[in-house]
Amino acid sequence: MTDTAQRAEQHAHPSTGTYLAVAGVLTVITLVEVGVFYVPGFRSVLAPVLLILSGTKFSLVVMFYMHLKSDHRLFTAIFTLPLLIAVGVITALLFLFGAFSLN
Amino acid sequence: MTHAVAHDTSTGLDNRKMAFWLFIGSECLLFGSLIATYLVYEGRSISGPTTHEILNIPLTSISTFDLLMSSLAMVLALAAVARGDKLWSRVWLATTALLGSMFLGFQAYEFTHFVREGLTLQVNLFGSTFFVLTGFHGGHVFVGVMWLLTLLFRSFQGKLGPDKALNVEIAGLYWHFVDVVWIVIFTVVYLIQRQ
Secondary structure (H helix, E strand, C coil): CCHHHHHHHHCCCCCHHHHHHHHHHHHHHHHHHHHHHHCHHHHHHHHHHHHHHHHHHHHHHHHHHCCCCCCCHHHHHHHHHHHHHHHHHHHHHHHHCCCCCCC | CCCCCCCCCCCCCCHHHHHHHHHHHHHHHHHHHHHHHHHHHCCCCCCCCCHHHHCCHHHHHHHHHHHHHHHHHHHHHHHHHHCCCHHHHHHHHHHHHHHHHHHHHHHHHHHHHHHHCCCCCCCCHHHHHHHHHHHHHHHHHHHHHHHHHHHHHHHHCCCCCHHHHHHHHHHHHHHHHHHHHHHHHHHHHHHCCCC
């Protein structure tokens, strides 16, 4: 076995139990998201609550199903940099077009 | 085990997987621009149906759950291929493709319903940005389903053993990326609607 192959062996993928647990958490978060949407009391904090829940789901899929938690960090960097640029572009355009203005 | 290394490289990582992560990075920019465009123009339509009038949250919640479960089936398919389990690799690949097809069915129903309600690509800013964003995503799901069916076909040919697990892992990366894009779309388009 080569050095690189030995390094790869050290990054084991999650077990079936972990995959099922993640699916369970994703399901629960989705139910909470939809529930929160229908509760009038959450109307004022709906956007931040939903963004946090959505971000949690996003992170779980990327870390466990796309294996970034156990894979080489270079893959995480290759994914994270464009993702941050995309988020930056979205935020900048929303500011530029006055989406956050109070009027 | 992971399937990252098939040959020696300067980074110690498989070039195909590295290239695919770069592709996914570029896809982040593509969908980022589409989502930004949708959000910038949200609530600025001067005619035609708007988000409050037309979006069907219960139906989309079911299709979201469907796509999340397809991601579970995909990782189970990869695990089955990696351990050389032909039966379960076929079962999970077929399940993933089926769930992806069901998602496309939900989207086709939604688009058809919207057009009947008077929302088209040309009618207002919401229609233009909504159909472009969700249509691009649906196109990606369609490509993913075709890819999964190709892998399933290769499996029935007996050409999808543990030595080809990296091929399934890369297809899985694509599928999960499509899933995480939908996670974002479901939140910013369907659940967070500007008053």
